[in-house]
Structure formats: structure tokens, C-alpha cells
Amino acid sequence: MRRHIRNFCIIAHIDHGKSTLADRLLQATGTVSARDFHDLMLDTMDIERERGITIKSTAVTMNYKSKDGNEYELNLIDTPGHVDFAYEVSRALASCEGALLVIDAAQGVEAQTVANLYKAMEQNLTVIPVINKIDLLSANILETMGEIEGELGLNVDDSVCVSAKTGEGIEELLEAIVEKVPSPGGKEDLPLRARIFDSIYDPYRGVIVYFRIEEGSIKKGEGILMMAAGKEYKVEELGHFGIKRQPCPELTAGEVGYLIAGIKAVEDVKSGDTVISAENPAGKPLEGYEEVKPVVFSSIYPVSSEDYEDLSAAMERLKLNDASLTYEKVSSPGLGFGFRCGFLGLLHLEVVQERLEREFDLSLVLTAPTVKYRITLTDGSVLNVDNPVNYPDPVKIQLTEEPYIKASIIMPDRYIGAVTKLILDRRGDNYKNLYVGKKRVEITADLPLGEVVYDFYDKLKSVTQGYGSFDYEITDYRAGDLVKVDILVNHEKVEALSMLVHRDRARPWAVTACKNLKSEIHRQQFKIPIQGAIGGQIISRETITALRKDVTAKCYGGDITRKRKLLEKQKAGKKRMKMVGSVAIPQKAFLAVLRRED
Amino acid sequence: MNGRVFKTIYAGGGTPTLLPPAFWSEFLAGVTSLSDTSEVKECTIEANPGAVTERELCALRQAGFNRLSIGVQSFNDTLLETLGRIHSSDQAIETFRSARKARFRSITLDLMYGVPGQTLKEWISDLEYIEELTPEHVSCYELSVIEGTQMHKFINTGVLTKPDEEVCREMYFAADEILTRSGFLHYEVSSYARGNSCVSLHNSSYWNRTPYIGLGPSAHSFDGKARRSWNLSSLEQYLERVENGQSPAADSEVITMEQAALEMIMLGLRCSAGFDLKKIETETGIRINRDYLNTMIGKKRVQLSGTRLVPTAEGMLYADGDSVNLI
Numbered sequence: 001m002r003r004h005i006r007n008f009c010i011i012a013h014i015d016h017g018k019s020t021l022a023d024r025l026l027q028a029t030g031t032v033s034a035r036d037f038h039d040l041m042l043d044t045m046d047i048e049r050e051r052g053i054t055i056k057s058t059a060v061t062m063n064y065k066s067k068d069g070n071e072y073e074l075n076l077i078d079t080p081g082h083v084d085f086a087y088e089v090s091r092a093l094a095s096c097e098g099a100l101l102v103i104d105a106a107q108g109v110e111a112q113t114v115a116n117l118y119k120a121m122e123q124n125l126t127v128i129p130v131i132n133k134i135d136l137l138s139a140n141i142l143e144t145m146g147e148i149e150g151e152l153g154l155n156v157d158d159s160v161c162v163s164a165k166t167g168e169g170i171e172e173l174l175e176a177i178v179e180k181v182p183s184p185g186g187k188e189d190l191p192l193r194a195r196i197f198d199s200i201y202d203p204y205r206g207v208i209v210y211f212r213i214e215e216g217s218i219k220k221g222e223g224i225l226m227m228a229a230g231k232e233y234k235v236e237e238l239g240h241f242g243i244k245r246q247p248c249p250e251l252t253a254g255e256v257g258y259l260i261a262g263i264k265a266v267e268d269v270k271s272g273d274t275v276i277s278a279e280n281p282a283g284k285p286l287e288g289y290e291e292v293k294p295v296v297f298s299s300i301y302p303v304s305s306e307d308y309e310d311l312s313a314a315m316e317r318l319k320l321n322d323a324s325l326t327y328e329k330v331s332s333p334g335l336g337f338g339f340r341c342g343f344l345g346l347l348h349l350e351v352v353q354e355r356l357e358r359e360f361d362l363s364l365v366l367t368a369p370t371v372k373y374r375i376t377l378t379d380g381s382v383l384n385v386d387n388p389v390n391y392p393d394p395v396k397i398q399l400t401e402e403p404y405i406k407a408s409i410i411m412p413d414r415y416i417g418a419v420t421k422l423i424l425d426r427r428g429d430n431y432k433n434l435y436v437g438k439k440r441v442e443i444t445a446d447l448p449l450g451e452v453v454y455d456f457y458d459k460l461k462s463v464t465q466g467y468g469s470f471d472y473e474i475t476d477y478r479a480g481d482l483v484k485v486d487i488l489v490n491h492e493k494v495e496a497l498s499m500l501v502h503r504d505r506a507r508p509w510a511v512t513a514c515k516n517l518k519s520e521i522h523r524q525q526f527k528i529p530i531q532g533a534i535g536g537q538i539i540s541r542e543t544i545t546a547l548r549k550d551v552t553a554k555c556y557g558g559d560i561t562r563k564r565k566l567l568e569k570q571k572a573g574k575k576r577m578k579m580v581g582s583v584a585i586p587q588k589a590f591l592a593v594l595r596r597e598d
Numbered sequence: 599m600n601g602r603v604f605k606t607i608y609a610g611g612g613t614p615t616l617l618p619p620a621f622w623s624e625f626l627a628g629v630t631s632l633s634d635t636s637e638v639k640e641c642t643i644e645a646n647p648g649a650v651t652e653r654e655l656c657a658l659r660q661a662g663f664n665r666l667s668i669g670v671q672s673f674n675d676t677l678l679e680t681l682g683r684i685h686s687s688d689q690a691i692e693t694f695r696s697a698r699k700a701r702f703r704s705i706t707l708d709l710m711y712g713v714p715g716q717t718l719k720e721w722i723s724d725l726e727y728i729e730e731l732t733p734e735h736v737s738c739y740e741l742s743v744i745e746g747t748q749m750h751k752f753i754n755t756g757v758l759t760k761p762d763e764e765v766c767r768e769m770y771f772a773a774d775e776i777l778t779r780s781g782f783l784h785y786e787v788s789s790y791a792r793g794n795s796c797v798s799l800h801n802s803s804y805w806n807r808t809p810y811i812g813l814g815p816s817a818h819s820f821d822g823k824a825r826r827s828w829n830l831s832s833l834e835q836y837l838e839r840v841e842n843g844q845s846p847a848a849d850s851e852v853i854t855m856e857q858a859a860l861e862m863i864m865l866g867l868r869c870s871a872g873f874d875l876k877k878i879e880t881e882t883g884i885r886i887n888r889d890y891l892n893t894m895i896g897k898k899r900v901q902l903s904g905t906r907l908v909p910t911a912e913g914m915l916y917a918d919g920d921s922v923n924l925i
Contacts, residue, residue, distance in 0.1 A: 548767050554739060555868060557810070558828060561851070564857060
């Protein structure tokens, strides 16, 4: 008998309540018992819980008995909301037929609501608008409905009002999923074709592959072939995603599941690759995923050069679970061996850094993030520079171009002034604003990507008290007057701190960078000058004075233990510092350089 | 305590003279009945200026104390006020004279430098006054400003300004110079003794890692080898335990060889006696960083005589940072 299956995902602007809604669905379907329940069930990573964001999409299978009397297998894929992880969203959507578009009844439609809707429409998904947080006093259901029709062009009759917090409307939502989301289809009698959408590494079981079967079926014990890698494996275990893995003997077309096949070679499993049967191989692969284009680049080095091998293994495993991460080996005279990495945005960079440090217990130094510049030399050749180290001699440069984005910012109109100032400070151009609701404005502007990657989103959140939403797409390259600013610590150039900066910004940037570094580098027993320079010209300077004494006055009885513990802490702290010449630079200092004062 | 042999006794950390001399008499008698005090050479009690009379001092002397530590802090009344002290410099001098009359064999004065508002000149005049009083021992402490205190708040908000590091260094060297010139031995970073016989035996025992027992809330004890323990900090809980015949220890730790080495070096670098390089290496199995040692010798912070490493007055100022780098 064919199972009744519904594959759907939840998409929303950040903070509109996706993960809470997922929690409620898990409870309502009895997927998780009251005893095992805790908030944000699907955000399993520490970073997700701490920051209250979803980074990875997660899949879970729920069983639901509908009012029509049938048992349904509901496969829910929870997705990230932050603009950096839009790529992760696209991949999740490709495994679904339906999408719940969650809109906060108090906030209304936001930039990511629109962006996510377009992505869902590109995949031909059935979209169910879900008006969430209707329990809030500030909820404005009618206005939100108006926006759903007016701004999103969706049918309000399809919408469901819920409160993920109180559980109100959850039954109705489950019924709407069963009724409106199409069954997956896909022929079971064709040879197997399944698309890998994610995978994780388990030290005991090897790579665990997450996939959706488009055609055919897959059984325990069968031989499978990863098409792109050309590697054959035997399925040891397969099953559904519960809150824990739930093994089963067979999965068929339309179903989402995992498989374990003793895969130790991480590089054999690629997201987007097609799994086929080894005995009865299908001829053609499924369409893969669009190649991700990283927009922010930074090099990662281990603090201690002995950890390079560990970092290398960690990168491989992380890549398995984060297909959007790109990297290649680099070496630097000051920092040793490391990796030049491409990220989707700065939050992505921070998440990768944190995951490497927590999940793999590594201590790392990251160089100043930069975008990819296009440089035309006087001899006519064109260079793509994503690492300030490779910036050519300025006299040989004919033209430098930098990537631009089209930014869309939606916020209550009272913040127009503050946001406009922020955009102009970041060299924004072609600025337009448009009322999209009664008191809500969408500002669009062209901005250099380099001005946005670092802390634009945080700044926007802060000037709009959290009400501003942001989305962007990369549009083109435009000429820019850029210079390379180097930072010298104790007269030694610290490659990791070099940045390409707009000429007008170079001095203020260097001044702030030196100031920030001064506050991060501990005083040492000698004087340390910190300088910002363009070529040979010094444009900013700070001095860390020498430590002229380093002892505490009293040391009796209990002071000995206290002091020893303090010294041990200092010693441990030193292990997390990178020696540049004779100066120990704390890891934090490498990113502190980028903090701006605006 | 039972059956132990004690060589020094120290009543301090707080204001022990708040308790009447009769208490201390009983206390010392109690210690003597439980343990062997026949070898006690030094028996110190702390007193704040103006808080004890000559009669009480005589009584304390009678009870068995032979050394008095007076918390003078400064001979400058304005600075005493900044420090939140309720006594005056006249009272400090008065207490010193009373102690002399009470025939304390040894008197030590605590002085403080690096106090907000204090000039180098004022500090030097305090030191010169010491030359006049001729105590057996002086401790010169730089004021450490502890986070969370009123002083910390005042300094952070700019109400008070602490003399900067360079001035504090000058004050340290002024003490070294003036006191050494008038016959004191600078035998520990903060301690000065009028000749070898006036060196504090009790304090030195902390620095040579002699075993000790601490009585009272928060007091620490050390077995002389690897175990350090400390008492409960709450007076109520402390009393409850003691009254029920239980140990008042809150917790203890057994330190590793590396930790022991760190302690020996950190303490050794504070003291003019220094430490024996080979002995530490043999006892703990830890190898001391020779490159860093050579840098220290180059900077004249230590001198090597045989296998013994002896810090200079300059070297003592870096005892904390250098001990970390030597391991």
C-alpha cells in the first residue's frame, strides 16, 4: 500500500517563529513526548540555541491521523531565516512540495518573507501563508492579511492563523497541510534516483547521508552508487528522521530519509549528487544544486601550527554538513599553513569559526574578511583578488572594481533617517524609498558589498531597534578607488590584518583599527608600536606601553593558591594567542580590527 | 593541631585586637596544650593604630606575643583619609611608642604607596620617618585596587587618580634605596628587615613552602607537599562545623608537580634568597626555560650564583610574569 506522504518546509523572515512553530507541530503529532520536549527541538547545535537562530535545516518525520481518516507521513524541513543561509533554504525547498510561509502578525511582511516566497515559487511549491503570534496584543491580523494579498499576491483564503506559542490553530494547520500540499508523486517502479540534500559525519558509523527519493525505492542491504563520486556502497541502515533516527527496511519515491553505508571517505558524498542502484542503475543523474558563490573570504589558521592536520580533517567534515563552505590550502610566512575560505556572509563565517572551535576543539585565527575585487592591470590582464596578500603593486593597476549589491530594507517609517544615514555612510547609491504599508517603507539602494559584509546587518538591527529587515542580491562590479592598508605590529607587517579599503576611508579605518588592536593586545615587557600604513606611508599610530612591573604586593597563606590559579589562567590564555614576531596577539584581536565606530 | 610542632604563630587578617588580651592568652595556652610550642620563636599579632592601649599591648606581650605588626599605612593624614582609615598619623606613632614600652622584641610597620593623591616626595618623607622610628621590620605594599570596591569605582570615574605605573616604580625603588641605606635588608618584594635576625620567620615560611595550619573562616592550610585546603568563608557555617567537631575545610586541592614548580618559582622570584634551579628541576621534573632565563639575566633581573637564581630589586618587580614564562 502506498503511504500518504506530505513533504513541506517552514520558511519565514528571521524571528517570525519558525522553530517555535516546528516545536508545536512535533508536539501536536505526538512525535515527541511531553517528557522529552524542550524548546526549539530542531535547533540542536549549541550556537543555534545560544543565538536563537537556525543555521542548518533539519528534517523530521511526523505521523498524523487526519480527519479524513488516513494516516499521513509528514516530513518537515525546518530552514534558516538569516540572509546568509539563503542557500541552505533553497536546497531544503527542493525536497518539498509545500511550504508554510510564516508571517509575524505584529511585524507583517518583511524582506526575507518576500525573498523566501520567491524561492518557493521558483520551485513550484504550494505555499500556505501562516499568520503567527496572533496571541500578541500588538498582532494586527487584518493588516497582515492585507499584506499577504497586496504585497505577496497570495490568496488570503489559504492562510491559517496560529499562535505557535499557545498552540492555537495548530490542528487547522495540520489539516491544511494534508489538504493543500500535493502528494510527492514520483514513480516507484522506475530505477532508483535519490538526491542528497545534506549529510553529517558520525565517528562510529561514517557519513550519514540525507536524501529524498525522486524515483524508485531503496532497501536495506542493497548496493548503491554515488553518481558524481562513482563510488559503490552497501546500505547498512536506512530510515526516517524522528527526533532520533528511526530505522526502517525500505523507503520509496517521495520519501525523505537517511542512509548509512559505512562511508568513511567524506569526499564521496556531495550535496546535490544522485544516489542510484548499483544493480539496476538509472542512466541520468537528477539535476544538482546550483553552485554556491561565496561572497566573503577569509583565511583560517590554527593558533598552534601543530594543529594544521586537525584543522584539515575538521574542514573536510564540516564541508560535508555545510556545502556552502569553500576552501583551499594557503600558507603565509607569518601564520603558517591554513585555508583560504569562502563564505556566504559574515554570520556564516562566524558560525564556521564557532563550529570548528567547538565541535573540533580547535583554536583559530581568522584574517580580515574581504570580498572579491576585479583588478585590471596596465597590461590589460584581469585579476580576481579575494585576498589582500595578492593585491598587486599599485603602479601596475589600471582599474579596480568591487562587487555591488542591490539592498532591500523594510522597516517602520520612523527609522528612515537613521537607515538613510547608515546607507550613505557605507557609500550607498541610487537610493529610493517606497511605502509598502501604512507606516512601512522599503528602501532600496546600491551598496558596495565590501561595506556590507562586516557589520551592516548588526548596525541596521541596532538603528532600527530590531525592526529593520534586510535582503540583498549581488548585481555587478563597479570601479572603486581602493587602497591596501597594512597593519604593522612592532614594525612587522601582520598579513592577516591587511585590508582593501576605499581611499577616503583608509585613514579613519586605520585609526580605528590601531585603537581596537591596542585595546586587545596585552601589554608586554617591551613597548609595542601599532601602525597603519599604505605602502611605506604611515597613516595611523598607537603605542602599547611596556609593562614596567608585573607583581602583586602581598603573597601570604591563601594568596598563593589564588595567584597560582591566576598565573595558570594567563598561561592557558597564551596558548590562544598567535605569535607575530615577538608579540603575542590574542585571537580576538584579529576580528577586533574590523569593529567600526559608526 | 594535635601533637604538631609549631615554630611560628601569627594572629592577623582582620583586627585580632578587637578580642580582649585575655582571649588571646587563653588561645595561646590552648595551642600550647594541644601541640608542641616549645620551639616557637616568633609569635605575631596585628594591631591598628589607635585601637590598642599601652596596657592592652602589655597584656598581649604577657600573653605570649613577641612581635607586633602595626597597620600604619601612611604618616600623611590626607592619604589615610583617602584610604578610609580612621586613625591619624599621630595615633600611629603613639601606638608604635606604646609597643616599644610594652617591650615587643620586634615591631613591624605596614606602609602603603601608590595611593591616589600621593606624590613621590610624600612617600619619601614616610620612608625617612621610618629611619627615625627604627622599627625592626617594614612592609611596603603598593595599593592594589580591587574590583567592586568603592576605591575602584572612584578611580574608574576619575574622582581619584592613582599614581601611574612609572611613579609606582619610582616609589618602589625609593623604598629599596632609602631603607637599604639605613640598614634594612630588602629580603622580599614588599618586605624589609633590620638585619637577618629581624626577617619574619612566619612570612618566610609561606614563601619556602613550610607546612602551615590556618584557623578561622577562609583561612588556608598547606601540608608542605602538595595539599592546600581552605576553610568555609561563612562565620556561621564555620562555627557550626567546629562546634560539631567537624573539619571546617570548604575544599582542598592536590597540586601537580608543574603547579608546585610554578609556586616555587613565583615565590622564589619574590625573595632575595631566590631559588635553586637544579633543586626545583629535580624535585618536580619540570624543565625551566633556559632561553627565557638568559633573557632575564640579560635584563639584570636575576643573577645566577652556582645553581641558585637570585632576583635583583628590578627582577622582583616581574616575579609574576616571569614565573609564567620560565615554565
